[in-house]
Amino acid sequence: MSKSFELASLIFFPIAVSLSSTAQVSSKTPAVSPTATAEHAASLAENGNCSEAVPLLVKSVAHITDKELQKRSGLAGVRCATLLQQTGPLLDFVRILNQQFPHDPEVLYISVHAYSDLSNHAAQELAQTAPNSIPSLEMDADANELQGKWDQAEKDYRKILEQNPRYPGIHFRLARLLLSKPNPPADFQDQAKKELLQELEIDPANAGAEYVLGELARQASDFPEAIQRFTKATKFDPSFADAYLGLGMSLLAEKNYAEAVAPLEMAVKFQPGNPAAHYGLATAYARTGRKEDAQREFALQQQAADRTGNQGAPNPQ
Structure with missing residues (x-):
């Protein structure tokens, strides 16, 4: 072996050992704890850095043992996910909060708002992407009923039946609408009964339709029919x-x-x-x-x- 080779070995061997040792130390560097990650992420969220905070909170919030920090992180996650309109993380945060803090007033309050925001977002998307679809018409009809716009709600239901004459539940809703109107036509009970019977042709096991028919019969003192209808409803x-x-x-x-x-x-x-x-x-x-x-x-x-x-x-x- 030449002296130059021996010299090179003496020079480079310590360097190789040093590099190997450094690599081993790096590979054994401890991972950041969920608590530390959550602390950092919660601070980011509270300072308005939601886009950075949400991914960190998603990874850590379920694994935090400090309950106060877990609640703080979950609430911060809900607020940020709502702001960013990130449905998946939002649902995860709300689920974890309700599992870990059942009956907590603050958690219940923010859950109400979270679900309300999700509902509004889904409604807007449905109205924009499929305004003439049956689900969109149903949504409009529901809103019109709640606002007492009976005639408009009826138009929505009729449009649904034009698209699908055997769509379940619509004749029942028309009957409910007729029975709810403040100034119904003189024959409103007969019209409602007709709608309910049509509903039962489509959905023979509709307990609600049987029940309302039973109530109409009871109010008319037709107790044998009322008994028959109510019995079916309970079955x-x-x-x-x-x-x-x-x-x-x-x-x-x-x-x-x-x-x-x-x-x-x-x-x-x-x-x-x-x-x-x-x-x-x-x-x-x-x-x-x-x-x-x-x-x-x-x-x-x-x-x-x-x-x-x-x-x-x-x-x-």
Whole structure:
């Protein structure tokens, strides 16, 4: 081996070792903790640097153990994601906040605004991209109903049926609209019944349509039909409290007191704060000889009435 080679080895070997050691040290550099990342990201957000803050908050917020910092980071994330109109991160921040801080007033407040902003953004996009689509017409109809613009809402629903005569739910909404108008036509109940029957042709298991038909029959003192309609409604939707109440009151009107007990018990189960349900059940108990149960239900009816200001004692006729 030449002396020049030996000299080169002596010079470069320490350098190679040094470089190798530096590389090993670099590879073992500890990662930045989620807490430190969140602190930095929250500060960025609070200083208005949302575009830099959001990606850091997305990575760190779910892994923070400091609850105060986690809440601060989540709230900052919601505000920034809303400002930047970043739907994915916004939903993630709201979900984490509600999981980690259930019933927290501040979290609930910002969640309301977040979902409202998402709703408004989606509505605007729908109106801009597909203004004549059925979902867009539905949205317009809903808004018109809420504002009491009954005629315009009806036009929207009719346009939907022009596009798809068997689109589910529209005949039911037309019936609801007819029954809600402050100055309906003289035959509004007949028109509503026609719409509901058309709805059932499209959707035979529509519990809402059966229920409204039952109410119309009960108001007309056609209790056999009311019983039939309410019974179907409870079968299609076993948690339909108002349908159980309507069924029980119709059975009371037909003097089928024993049969009225079961649906009225269900009505009380699902709506324990409804005075009418307690009144109906108390009446059924009284007429079937269950005096103590009747007294208890009458007392509960009075307590519920005191809370709501409604006596809830409809006449079973």
